[in-house]
Amino acid sequence: MNELQNTLRRLLRVVIGGRWGVFAWSLSGASALAVILWGLKAVAIPLLMIKTASWGIWGLGVIRESKLRTPIRP
Template sequence: MTKFQNTLKRLLRVAIGGRWGIFAWSLSGASALAVVLWGLKTVAIPLLMVKTASWGIWGLGVIRESKARTP
C-alpha cells in the first residue's frame, strides 16, 4: 500500500506542477478575482497575458516535476 500511496502522491504532484504549478494556479486565481472585481471589459487584454503566462508556468512545473527523481 505504501508504494501505491507514494506513486499517487507523485502523480498528484506532477499534475499540480509542484511549486511552480502552485504559483501558476495562484496567478490564475488572482486574475479570476480581478475579473470579478473590475469586470471582463476592463481587464480583457491583461487577463489574456496573465492566463498565457500562468499556463506556461504550469507547463514548466509539470515538465520539471515529471523529470524529478523520487528519493
C-alpha cells in the same frame, strides 16, 4: 499499499506542477478575482497575458516535476 500511496502522491505533484504549478494556479486565481472585481471589459487584455503566462509556468512546472520524480532504473 505504501508504494501505491507514494505513487499517487508523486503523480498528484506532477499534475499540480510542484512549486511552479502552485504559483501558476495562484496567478490564475488572482486573475479570476480581478474579473469579478473590475469586470471582463476592464481587464480583458491583461487577463489574456496573465492566463498565457500562468499556463506556460504550469507547463514548465509539470515538465520539471515529471523529470525530477521519474525513478532511475538500472
